[in-house]
Amino acid sequence: MSRRMVLSAAFVASVVASTVSPARAQGELTVYCTVQEEWCRPMMAAFERATGINVAMTRRSSGETLTQIRAERQNPRGDVWWGGTGDPHLQAGEEGLTEEYRSPNLALLHPWAVQQAEQSGFRTVGIYAGALGYSYNTRELERRRIEAPRCWADLLKPAFRGEVQVADPNTSGTSYTMLATLVQLMGEEPAFTFLKGLHANINQYTRSGAAPARAAATGESLVGITFLHDAVTQKVGGAPVTIVAPCEGTGYEIGSMSIIKGARNLENARRFFDWALTAEAQEIGAQARSYQLPSNREAKIPAEAPRFEDVKLIAYDFVKYGSAAERNRILQRWDREVRAAQR
Numbered sequence: 001m002s003r004r005m006v007l008s009a010a011f012v013a014s015v016v017a018s019t020v021s022p023a024r025a026q027g028e029l030t031v032y033c034t035v036q037e038e039w040c041r042p043m044m045a046a047f048e049r050a051t052g053i054n055v056a057m058t059r060r061s062s063g064e065t066l067t068q069i070r071a072e073r074q075n076p077r078g079d080v081w082w083g084g085t086g087d088p089h090l091q092a093g094e095e096g097l098t099e100e101y102r103s104p105n106l107a108l109l110h111p112w113a114v115q116q117a118e119q120s121g122f123r124t125v126g127i128y129a130g131a132l133g134y135s136y137n138t139r140e141l142e143r144r145r146i147e148a149p150r151c152w153a154d155l156l157k158p159a160f161r162g163e164v165q166v167a168d169p170n171t172s173g174t175s176y177t178m179l180a181t182l183v184q185l186m187g188e189e190p191a192f193t194f195l196k197g198l199h200a201n202i203n204q205y206t207r208s209g210a211a212p213a214r215a216a217a218t219g220e221s222l223v224g225i226t227f228l229h230d231a232v233t234q235k236v237g238g239a240p241v242t243i244v245a246p247c248e249g250t251g252y253e254i255g256s257m258s259i260i261k262g263a264r265n266l267e268n269a270r271r272f273f274d275w276a277l278t279a280e281a282q283e284i285g286a287q288a289r290s291y292q293l294p295s296n297r298e299a300k301i302p303a304e305a306p307r308f309e310d311v312k313l314i315a316y317d318f319v320k321y322g323s324a325a326e327r328n329r330i331l332q333r334w335d336r337e338v339r340a341a342q343r
Helices: 003-020 022-026 037-051 062-071 086-094 104-108 111-119 138-144 173-186 188-199 211-218 228-236 266-276 324-339
Strands: 029-033 055-059 080-082 125-137 164-167 202-206 223-227 241-244 252-259
Touching: 029 037, 029 062, 029 266, 037 055, 037 266, 062 086, 062 173, 080 266, 086 111, 086 173, 086 252, 086 324, 111 125, 111 252, 125 138, 125 173, 125 211, 125 228, 164 173, 164 211, 173 188, 173 223, 173 252, 173 324, 188 324, 202 211, 211 223, 211 228, 211 241, 223 228, 228 241, 252 266
Parallel strands: 029 055, 029 080, 164 202, 164 223
Antiparallel strands: 080 252, 125 223, 125 241, 125 252
């Protein structure tokens, strides 16, 4: 056989391998990560150092990741879905897209994280928590002589027309949490009246839930609706922002982790799952300037992290608003009555 034929045969073999087994070809573990890139990368690197397992990582928003896992249901490419709001993780579990797994490290976690696991039939688990709110650019607000907002209702004022940014709840778990929060806080009809009024003041519906915090930090937008910890990241970085936990009350997320059903690297997925629940792994968030509350009881809480005791929280119904039927119903109503409305 000539050298050219040998090279050709090797090339064909590599193409076949990548087609038949993409997860193995890319590494020994494939993780879909739905926190910020700045946290995803050091998290995967730390796991590689701890175990010697090579990780292929893709970063997308929560809604996009759920859509991807559904599309790959017959031929799963990912092994672990790490991070992002708990509602889509619960929906994935309900749809049979994730594996049941009871980690021995469940005993290390706060009750709210264990409850997330129990409610899902152990198809997901809480890894961090964070409250919803917004931030505004203090410098720009003062320059324009606009009264500082303190409540959800303040965001409807004419002074904020075209000056509020929030993500699209179809792609962003953050924004879906806002939608579900307002429905629970106000009642469904008043909430949709509020959202229609807010629509007139929105300058952009972003794909990423954290993007509005960056927009408020730079002054691109006066107000950015996000989880409070995303705004803290900007403030710690020196941005002139003020962070608001709305006076009426607000919801919160339980960021979650799931093993994808049919994972090609199941044993390595379980190793990652167990490791990600340790205090050492969860403290990487603060090192990456992510200021959520860790689910491991022994993990150090970042000094900058917004504490639940300082926020007026609603009793967020994760079971109801994490169900496929309810999630799809209110998203469809938002598309029909809010997103499609004239501004």
